[in-house]
Amino acid sequence: DSGVTQTPKHLITATGQRVTLRCSPRSGDLSVYWYQQSLDQGLQFLIHYYNGEERAKGNILERFSAQQFPDLHSELNLSSLELGDSALYFCASSVWGGRDNEQFFGPGTRLTVL
Amino acid sequence: QQPVQSPQAVILREGEDAVINCSSSKALYSVHWYRQKHGEAPVFLMILLKGGEQKGHDKISASFNEKKQQSSLYLTASQLSYSGTYFCGTMNGSNSGYALNFGKGTSLLVTP
Numbered sequence: 555d556s557g558v559t560q561t562p563k564h565l566i567t568a569t570g571q572r573v574t575l576r577c578s579p580r581s582g583d584l585s586v587y588w589y590q591q592s593l594d595q596g597l598q599f600l601i602h603y604y605n606g607e608e609r610a611k612g613n614i615l616e617r618f619s620a621q622q623f624p625d626l627h628s629e630l631n632l633s634s635l636e637l638g639d640s641a642l643y644f645c646a647s648s649v650w651g652g653r654d655n656e657q658f659f660g661p662g663t664r665l666t667v668l
Numbered sequence: 669q670q671p672v673q674s675p676q677a678v679i680l681r682e683g684e685d686a687v688i689n690c691s692s693s694k695a696l697y698s699v700h701w702y703r704q705k706h707g708e709a710p711v712f713l714m715i716l717l718k719g720g721e722q723k724g725h726d727k728i729s730a731s732f733n734e735k736k737q738q739s740s741l742y743l744t745a746s747q748l749s750y751s752g753t754y755f756c757g758t759m760n761g762s763n764s765g766y767a768l769n770f771g772k773g774t775s776l777l778v779t780p
Contacts, residue, residue: 659712660709
């Protein structure tokens with residue numbers, strides 16, 4: 555158990571809908587990262603927040619957005635869902651977000667878009 | 669920017685050794701190794717930093733060749749529990765936000 559929690563574990567929804575994924579980092583960690591894992595694309599970085607501020611964006615679609623709240627939990631919002639958005643979504647946390655920081659992954663949310 | 673891992677897959681008998689390689693076309697600052705079992709989260713194994721030493725714990729170790737921008741993960745006397753997909757994640761000097769760029773993974777199966 556990494557100490558990172560994610561809810562829900564599974565999410566099944568229809569195309570065009572909007573969902574919110576939630577992540578709570580390990581106690582004391584200030585950085586949260588979101589990653590998407592699909593069979594064809596592998597593990598892809600989406601976005602990084604540090605202490606409430608956005609620090610970097612990766613291959614994140616405009617239909618996706620995220621935020622980190624004062625209590626450091628983070629939410630990833632996915633809207634106008636398409637079949638291709640079906641994937642495992644992981645969040646990871648690290649102490650402060652430097653290049654020498656270990657990132658610890660949560661159990662993931664499996665999103666299925668029908 | 670995605671690092672290249674080799675081999676793509678390997679099958680071992682319990683007790684055999686394996687090496688997994690990770691290479692990048694960009695100058696690397698750090699290399700992070702993870703193991704993921706099917707449907708589960710990637711589990712952190714170790715991190716190697718530019719200018720750092722070879723690392724290891726138990727029978728898993730890794731090295732980082734800065735000149736070649738390569739890292740290798742060494743699995744010695746493999747156990748059944750070593751089965752899974754191994755990913756290297758890299759960070760280079762130009763990374764903003766320090767996100768990990770992951771390779772496509774190496775699938776490792778250890779058989780009795």
